[in-house]
Amino acid sequence: MAEVQFWRLDLERYDAVFYRLLVTAAILLVGGGIAFFALEHEGHAITGMSEHVVWGFPHVMAIYLIVAASGVLNVASIASVFGKKEYKPYAPLSAWLSLALLVGGLSVLVLDLGQPGRLTVAMTHFNFRSMFAWNVFLYTGLMVLIVGYLWTMYDRRATAYSTAMGSAVFLWRLVLTSGTGLIFGFLVGRDGYGSALMAPMFLALSFAWGWAIFLLVQEGIARWAGEGQVALSGELLSRARRLLAIFVAAALYFVVVHLLTYAYFDRHEEFVHFIVAEGGIYSILFWIGFVGVGSVFPLILTLFQGGDARLRTQWAAWAVTIGAFSFLYLFIIGGQAYPLQPFAGYEVVASGFDDGQVASYSPRWPEILLALGGGGVALLIVSVGVRVWPLTPVLREKIGR
Amino acid sequence: MNATVQEREQPLNRERRSWLSHFAALAGAAMVAPGVHLLAITSAEGAADAKKRWGMLIDATRCDPHCARCVIACHEENGLPTPTRASDVRWIRKVALREKRSGREVSLPVMCLHCANPPCRDVCPTGATFKRKDGVVLVDRHICIGCRYCVMACPYKARNFVYAPVREQRNEVPRGAGCAEGCTLCVHRIDRGRLPACVEQCPNRALIFGDLNDPSSELVQRLQSISATILRADLRLDPAVRIHGV
Numbered sequence: 152m153a154e155v156q157f158w159r160l161d162l163e164r165y166d167a168v169f170y171r172l173l174v175t176a177a178i179l180l181v182g183g184g185i186a187f188f189a190l191e192h193e194g195h196a197i198t199g200m201s202e203h204v205v206w207g208f209p210h211v212m213a214i215y216l217i218v219a220a221s222g223v224l225n226v227a228s229i230a231s232v233f234g235k236k237e238y239k240p241y242a243p244l245s246a247w248l249s250l251a252l253l254v255g256g257l258s259v260l261v262l263d264l265g266q267p268g269r270l271t272v273a274m275t276h277f278n279f280r281s282m283f284a285w286n287v288f289l290y291t292g293l294m295v296l297i298v299g300y301l302w303t304m305y306d307r308r309a310t311a312y313s314t315a316m317g318s319a320v321f322l323w324r325l326v327l328t329s330g331t332g333l334i335f336g337f338l339v340g341r342d343g344y345g346s347a348l349m350a351p352m353f354l355a356l357s358f359a360w361g362w363a364i365f366l367l368v369q370e371g372i373a374r375w376a377g378e379g380q381v382a383l384s385g386e387l388l389s390r391a392r393r394l395l396a397i398f399v400a401a402a403l404y405f406v407v408v409h410l411l412t413y414a415y416f417d418r419h420e421e422f423v424h425f426i427v428a429e430g431g432i433y434s435i436l437f438w439i440g441f442v443g444v445g446s447v448f449p450l451i452l453t454l455f456q457g458g459d460a461r462l463r464t465q466w467a468a469w470a471v472t473i474g475a476f477s478f479l480y481l482f483i484i485g486g487q488a489y490p491l492q493p494f495a496g497y498e499v500v501a502s503g504f505d506d507g508q509v510a511s512y513s514p515r516w517p518e519i520l521l522a523l524g525g526g527g528v529a530l531l532i533v534s535v536g537v538r539v540w541p542l543t544p545v546l547r548e549k550i551g552r
Numbered sequence: 553m554n555a556t557v558q559e560r561e562q563p564l565n566r567e568r569r570s571w572l573s574h575f576a577a578l579a580g581a582a583m584v585a586p587g588v589h590l591l592a593i594t595s596a597e598g599a600a601d602a603k604k605r606w607g608m609l610i611d612a613t614r615c616d617p618h619c620a621r622c623v624i625a626c627h628e629e630n631g632l633p634t635p636t637r638a639s640d641v642r643w644i645r646k647v648a649l650r651e652k653r654s655g656r657e658v659s660l661p662v663m664c665l666h667c668a669n670p671p672c673r674d675v676c677p678t679g680a681t682f683k684r685k686d687g688v689v690l691v692d693r694h695i696c697i698g699c700r701y702c703v704m705a706c707p708y709k710a711r712n713f714v715y716a717p718v719r720e721q722r723n724e725v726p727r728g729a730g731c732a733e734g735c736t737l738c739v740h741r742i743d744r745g746r747l748p749a750c751v752e753q754c755p756n757r758a759l760i761f762g763d764l765n766d767p768s769s770e771l772v773q774r775l776q777s778i779s780a781t782i783l784r785a786d787l788r789l790d791p792a793v794r795i796h797g798v
Contacts, residue, residue, distance in 0.1 A: 194729040196716035201638035205700040205713050265698015265713065265730025272695050276678040283677035283701055339787055340671060340707025493662075493708050493783045494649055494798065500657060503623065503645035504709060505638065 168375040169538050176531035183524015186517040187262045195265065198518045203510030204487045209263040211479045212522035215360065216256030216529060217290070217331055218353060219475070221324040222361015222398075224249045227300065231317030237387050240544030241369065243304050246320075247536045248368055249361075250297045255529030257290055259522055282334045289327040296320045305541075328357045335486070342422040343486030348412065352405035356478070359398035363449075363471035366391065368533065370465055372543055384461070392464050396453035399471055403446040406478070418492075425489050425509075426481065433485035436477040445474010484512050599743040602685035605668075605792060606737055607764040608751070609774055610660050612797030614758035617659035620646050622750035622759065626663075629738060629749035631722035641712035643735045644750060649798065658797050661750065661759070664689060664710040664735035665783065665791030672702035672711055672734075681732070687764075687792050688737050698730040707784045710734050737761075764792060 189197060200207040226245035230238035261267055277284045300320050303313040332353030338344040369383060383391055410426065413419035426437055449467035488510040490499075499507030514522075537543055626644045627634065635642050644663040650656070666689045673681045673689060680696035683689050691702075703711040717729045724740040727733060738748035742761075746752070751759040762771030780794035 194716050195713070196637075196639055198715075200715070202641065202703070202709075202712055203638060205703045265700070265732075266696065267698075269695070269697045272678055273697050276680075276695050278673075278676055278679040280674045281677045281701070283675065283699060287677065334701075337675065338671075338705055340705060340784070487704070491707060491709050494647075495784075496653070497649040497651055497658075497798065499647060500650050501646075501648040503620070503635075503647070504642045504662075506645075506647050506662075506709065510638070 169534060172530060172534040176527045176534060179523050179527025179530065182520040183258075183262070183527055186520035186524065187267075189517050190263075190521070191267075197515065199513050199515045200518070201510065201512070203505060204484060204512040206483055206487065207512065208480075208484075208514035208518045209259050209522045209525070210483055211476065212525050213256045213259040213263070214331065214483065215475055215479055216252045216259070216525055218328060218357045219360040219364050220249045220252035220256060221293075221328040221331075222357035222359065223252060223365045224297075224320060224324055225358060225362055225394075226365055228317060228321045231314050232321045237390075241365075241383075243301060243542045244369065244372075244537070245365060246297050246301050246304070247540075247542050248365060248533055250294060251529045251532035251536065252364070253290065253294060253297075254532060255525040255527075258528045259525030262521060262524075263518075282330060282337055286327075286330050286334065289323070289330050293320070293323055293327055296323055324357075325354065328354050331357075335482075340491065341486060341489075342419050342492060343426075343482070343489055346409060346413070348405065348409045352402075352409055355398065355401040355405045356475070359395070359402045359471055360475045362391075362395050362398050363468040363475075366395065366464055366468040367472070370461065370468075372537060383464075388460055388464060392453045392460070392467070395464070395467060395471070396450055399446055399449050399453070403442070406441070422489055426485060430481070430485055430489075430509075433481040433488070436481040436485075440477020441474045441481070444470050445477055449474075488512060600684040600686040600688065603765060605687040605764040606742060607666070607687070607762065607771060607792035607794070608737075608748075609760040609771055609780060610662075610793060610795045611758045611760065611774075611778075612658040612660040612795060614756045615659045615661070615797075616756055616758075617646075617648055617657070619755065621753045621755060622646075622661045625749040625753035626735070629722075629741075630725045630736075631720060631727070633716075639715040641714060641733065643710075643712065643733070660795060660798065662708065662710070663750070663793070664706075664737075665708055665789070665793040666735075666737060668790035668792070669788065671705040671707070671787075671789065672732075675701045675705040677701065684739075688739050688742075689734070690736055690739065691732055691734070693726060693728055693731045693733075696731040698732065700732065702732050706734075707787060707789075 198207060223245055226238055227242040227249075229235045230242045261270055264270075266272075273287060277287070279285070296316070296319055300313075300316045303309040303316045329350035332349035332351075335344040336346055336349035366383070373383075410423050414423040426433055428434055430437070449470045452463045452467040452470070490505075490507050490509060494506075502508075623642075623644050623646055626632065630643065632641055632643060634640075644661050646659060647662050648657060648659045651658075666683075666687055668683075668687065670681070670683060670689050673683055676696075677699060678695045678697055680692045680694075681689065681702050682692060698713070700713050703713050705711075711732055711734045713732055714727060714729045718727045721727045725736070738746075738750075741748060747761050748759075751761040760771050760774055762769035764772060764775075766772060774796075775794060778796050780796045781798050782791060782794060783798075
């Protein structure tokens with residue numbers, strides 16, 4: 152009987168893909184580097200951001216990567232915290248992918264700072280009233296924990312700590328993703344944010360987005376380096392697909408509840424109307440991007456039988472990822488584009504600062520390249536990781552060992 | 553043989569030690585130097601009097617909708633460029649409002665309201681945004697990392713981010729690209745007993761500046777005799793800038 156063993160992807164078949172992945176990552180990194188130096192030289196004035204929309208496309212990418220990094224750990228958590236041994240072969244890739252996404256997301260966040268050279272300041276001066284300051288600890292803490300978790304997976308002397316370490320990672324990332332949601336949850340002054348629901352909503356979103364990206368990467372590895380690779384199939388694939396459906400439904404539930412509670416409060420009613428009806432690109436992204444493509448379509452693909460199960464799962468995972476970007480764009484950019492309302496009972500007739508106007512925003516090349524550069528960082532870490540370390544499961548007898 | 557090696561190594565070790573000690577001294581100086589500089593910044597706090605709370609009344613009933621002298625004065629005093637793009641800073645702006653029910657129109661300038669509980673300070677990860685003892689909310693540009701979280705947090709759109717490199721600036725008002733900034737209540741003037749530029753230049757006395765803790769000040773006297781509005785009172789930020797006529 153074949154035995155599952157962790158292995159690095161040193162198969163000839165992967166090598167052809169590996170160099171293509173490296174070239175792709177290099178192109179993305181060079182683009183990100185050019186964007187960063189342009190920002191350093193010219194300031195953020197060359198971006199599409201303004202005094203109205205101060206967090207632009209780089210934040211969409213960074214928050215996607217960070218939220219997905221948390222969710223992707225679900226695979227490892229199910230194996231070590233909830234004792235489902237079938238998922239255990241996939242735990243190392245799950246942890247490594249999480250680390251890659253986290254580093255990619257943080258790279259974008261840091262390089263998009265107005266003063267990225269002051270990263271040491273951010274690491275030495277803390278205002279503990281700020282969710283950002285807490286997140287510095289939460290992000291770096293998760294990285295340390297993931298490295299420790301990987302150690303317990305590989306070193307036989309440390310295997311005894313695997314469950315404890317897995318539980319620590321699991322709890323830590325619940326706090327981390329709540330913290331990411333609360334970056335917006337604590338913004339009381341803006342109509343689009345300022346809700347405690349942001350914490351569980353981001354948790355549900357992270358479960359769906361992380362699960363989807365894991366399915367995509369795992370399938371990619373199985374497809375490109377197929378010989379001996381243990382692909383998700385059969386009953387495990389069905390379960391993975393059902394889980395994706397549950398996560399997608401939970402994410403949709405929280406977004407709908409958030410908007411409904413907002414619509415109930417008079418103050419936020421107009422904002423909800425803006426998002427679902429009059430927001431132009433933001434309403435389109437909400438209905439077509441997040442609800443249609445990102446939620447309903449993957450739910451149909453995952454809940455109904457028929458056709459190629461692997462292909463349906465892949466389609467569903469891609470759709471969830473498109474929905475993730477749609478949601479973050481409308482949530483982050485739309486939330487800022489919607490005007491602040493400091494003058495209750497009055498409408499703005501004229502303003503020297505566009506008060507009362509929906510702000511316009513279109514990303515320019517520096518922020519797009521910077522954001523893609525973050526994806527490049529994650530791609531590089533994953534591609535190199537699976538090439539040089541035993542992160543993926545293979546069937547022992549098939550590679551003749 | 554061993555002795556020879558020792559003899560050969562001793563001067564080298566001494567040299568190495570001395571090089572190391574120089575390096576350590578340099579590294580130490582590099583670490584302390586910003587601290588010394590920051591100490592100088594912090595000493596600006598010394599000018600603040602904890603017994604005072606600087607504030608302002610904006611009397612919209614006296615504000616001329618066609619006048620923008622407060623805005624011009626602010627830009628000149630603080631060396632701000634003339635705003636032409638959505639990414640240009642505006643520490644103060646004129647706003648014309650119409651009451652939804654009555655249709656009554658008013659005009660007023662809006663700037664940082666110097667809240668007692670400023671959300672911009674609460675969200676600042678490094679503590680760059682701080683409140684002086686006299687209530688003036690400022691940004692320490694030496695530790696602002698340019699994350700823009702404060703801009704996101706301000707409910708009055710009074711926080712700005714400097715997008716373009718700063719070509720010209722006034723010595724008393726240091727600015728820099730990649731940092732957040734906003735109205736300082738002309739702290740460099742009020743610390744010398746002068747009025748903020750916008751207040752001084754208002755031809756209609758629509759802006760009254762003073763100490764909210766001083767019952768005899770004109771500001772408190774006026775606040776006692778008229779009804780002043782607190783913008784976004786629901787947030788309980790306790791701003792030092794109040795508005796009459798809105």
